[in-house]
Amino acid sequence: MLDTAAVLVNPDQAVEDYVASLSTKPMDHSRPMWEFHILDFPTSEATATAVIRVHHSLSDGTSLLMLLLSSTRSAADPSKPPALPPLPARTGAIYVRPRPPMSAGSLAFALWLWSFVLLAWHTMWDAAIFISTILFRKDTQTLFSCTDHGNRRPNRIVHRSLSLDDVKFVKDAMNCTVNDVLVGCTDAALSRYYYRKSGDNKTGKEIRLRSVLVVNLRATTALHECVSMIQSAKGSDVKLGNQLGFIILPVQIAMHHDPLNFIRKAKNTVDRKKSSLEVAFTHVAAEVVHKIFGRKAGAYIVDRMFSNTTTLLSNMIGPVEQVEFCGHPVVFIAPSQYGLPQAINVNFNSYVNTVRVVLAVDETQFPDCHELLDDFVESLRIIKDAAEKHGSHDMKA
Template sequence: MVTRVASPSAARKPAPRRPKKSMPAAPPRYPHPPDERMSKVDTAWLRMDNQANLMQIIGVWQLAPGVKYAAVCERIENTLVRYDRFRQCAVQDATGASWVADPGFDLAHHVVREKLPRSASGDEQRALQDRVAELAGQRLDRARPLWRFHLIEDYTGPDGVRGSAMILRLHHCIADGVALIGVTLSMVDGGAPPAEPAATAQDAVPQGAQAWVVETLLNPFTHLAVKALDALGDGAARSLGRLNPAGQGPGLEQGVEAGVKASLDMARLLLQVATDSAALALMPDDSPTRLKGKSGGIKKVAWCPPIPLDEVRAVAKALGCSLNDVLLSCMAGALGEYLKSQGDDVAGQEIRAMVPVNLRPQEPSLRLGNHFGLAPLLLPIGMVNPVERLYEVRRRMAALKGSYQPLLAFGLLAVAGLLPKPAQDMMLGIFSKKTTAVMTNVPGPREKLRFCGATLEQSMFWVPQSGDVGLGVSILSYGGGVQFGVITDSALCPEPQRIIDEVAPEFARLAMVTLMLPWDGE
């Protein structure tokens, strides 16, 4: 008799299957911020992109020694993306725009590695400038949050020191330059939310136009102007049919009454805008130099080595002027010398530059968004005598003290982004005819900062130009030096380095004349 022995698997009956417990979904790596309506002023900047000028702030950091991609990503993840705005997309609709959470936010899309083309020793800065210029003309992806950082891990600066460089791009609708500087400074080693103006050291407060225009003119009007722009946008929304739907809330009669009131409010505001437009249009057109004309959209950038800040301060004190007066006068001289080198006659010529003016109230919390006006400043590029030119700049800065034009320019530029495209183009066309350049002057930290263990050796940035304005000038004091940077449209100025190369000689001439003046035995 054969005895069959059951196998262990046959001897055991399969255990009944237990229902699987549903595992809780893992929380998202980055919490989704709530959706929110974009302010009308920020909407204006979102809509102002055109083929010639993109509304993005672009900057470049030079670091030594080098930093690694993983460390940079970790730092940005723990600082920058904690601000909701950097995890939100800008979504437009018929009546404006909203900040909407990006459900697939991926830091790897916003922080990318780059390599510069191989270049001869000593030409690395030119390669970096070319890449900055190229990125200045590239649109940010509208399907994602509107910012991107480009890390070049291996970069050798003009001094021969090996390190890294990082190019930063952020759309102007996220925030203005003051807020973005505060945000990026929170990224540095030991960084914290920036101190508000009330807690800032006196010598770090913006000088010249940026100081007294804010104190005496623009601050009292800031909230009124922003509310007016918001009201304009809300009125437009209602007039476009966003009354209460039938069967919900007030009836049709109340809806019509509300619509009529909104239309009247909008009409009053549009009348005020028209009045302001006429006032701005009465300014004479800017000098027809080669720096004005039709922009082509291809950018060029250049910057110079820092000028010692103590030397600039000494000249300013000796001549009884502000640092701002000295720096703007040197820039005016450099522009004049550049134009003369191109064969242009600049005798008696002047060009108008729009100077952004901070309108932020003194408050303890950091707010993003745009809160600034524009002060129009005529630069006497045809004056050869450096001291005469300096005092003329000082006089013109003082003359701006009682002007309402900064507020008008602020309102017109913001409203332009909310109007239909033909009206927007017309308003920006008027603005372009009156302006040759946008010029910023920002005081930064006295001591050099550190980022991911490396020293931030140099920092430069540019704000965008609107319409067909083809010249942007940035002046930044940082780490004991003052650095000048220029961004141009290649159709108007294909070699901005030739402008920058004139800045240091202009300051040297001013300093030399200052030393030659009689000082009563001092």
């Protein structure tokens, strides 16, 4: 229940507290596993807030994004559906290397064949890491680690806006992807928070922290196709559910003199992971175990993966123009999740010209979670400033 007095004193905090309280309440299994909570009072960002809680067994984030896009209208012209995000440049899986034409020569063909050798080697290595993580390989115990796996405490979900233009500026300056920039900014923000809170100044100390990067396994055109089917009254043919794979991604806790090193290392790590079938392997492994040994065994594998790593990381592309829902303009979208055996999860979601960073944290371990949000804002600012200097230096050279 909402505290009326608290709403009057600090409506933003009242919304945050209400959302945190939902993480302590189980869903009613006698009803459909989704809920709408309308908090009809103004905050600093909106005139009202809609909180949608959906059980993860029904859908993943990409499916929910499909439903959102198909249920909204363009705020600029409500008679039209919203514009869809642009299709990615690639058409196949992230690990696919296009075959060179025969005119490219024998060297290009040999390098193409070598890419399959690397693909096999990297896949075997990543599969071994995944299996060892399930069995015994744990992250270093730090202030980010979950301190009570057996009694999962309330999650507080907080969020902040970042400039998508700033993210794209860094992307262009470093010749990488938006995802590379967000991964690098996450590493930089967690590093700032870690060194400030721990007082640890041993930069050479080995700290093994890993994030579980969630990857959508649908075809690159799936979002556009599904939204079109829903809008054309063929929604019953759309398969929602969960079609996810996972990448176990190292988190770099470091103090770099050049902040762009966070982006460089993130790009190198993600590029290396793209030359692997780890995403497909983790998905198939969980599915096979689930079908052979039952859902509890499948859930156990996923639970162990999250228990032995430190954080979850996801990034989704949202609407590219402002949308409205049932005649009400949507000011921001802040997707997250709770119930995982981790003390902190990081989610990014773009909407028009902003990127919303959303943290779901154990409120006992992170009572200062808003300071961590400040670290994300400051990290992007520092990295962008370094990218501007990097660009001006290249022009002079």
